[in-house]
Amino acid sequence: MVIVQSRSSYTIGLSHCTSFTDRLYPNQDPTMDDSLAEDLKGICPTANTTATTMMDIRTPNKFANKYYIGLVNRQGLFTSDQDLYMDSRTRDIVTSFADDQTLFFDQFALSMIKMGQLSVLTGRKGEVRANCSIRNSDNHSYLTYMVEDDEESKSELR
Incomplete structure (x- = not known):
């Protein structure tokens, strides 16, 4: 699944404020949870700050399905992340991963196997x-x- 391959690394990691402040300034993205926006504005007081924040606010140092729970709660850090839940074509996948961590882990393992089978250009x-x-x-x-x-x-x- 593309969602697992491209976004599961976001369960652990940091992001620079400049990667998402367009969702905060000059106007808050209406798809972003208000409490998350206020927290992020505290970390990133201006659009061009050099600060960083965790990509997964719930379990920043643990590989888990909380990233998907955040999307369901409108707490995706990046527009492209939140769009996974907002888009009807991928909403059910996000919801299923949010509801079932074992399913997420199983799909992640399958995705890693698929990625390992790609031919790398050298x-x-x-x-x-x-x-x-x-x-x-x-x-x-x-x-x-x-x-x-x-x-x-x-x-x-x-």
């Missing part, structure tokens, strides 16, 4: 990104071929 076929969510622009082309196709490296992988 050498000149791959790209080391400066920002993992955006393809490199020409001014970051020095990152594209950081891994060389030399025989010694290939033999170490065998």
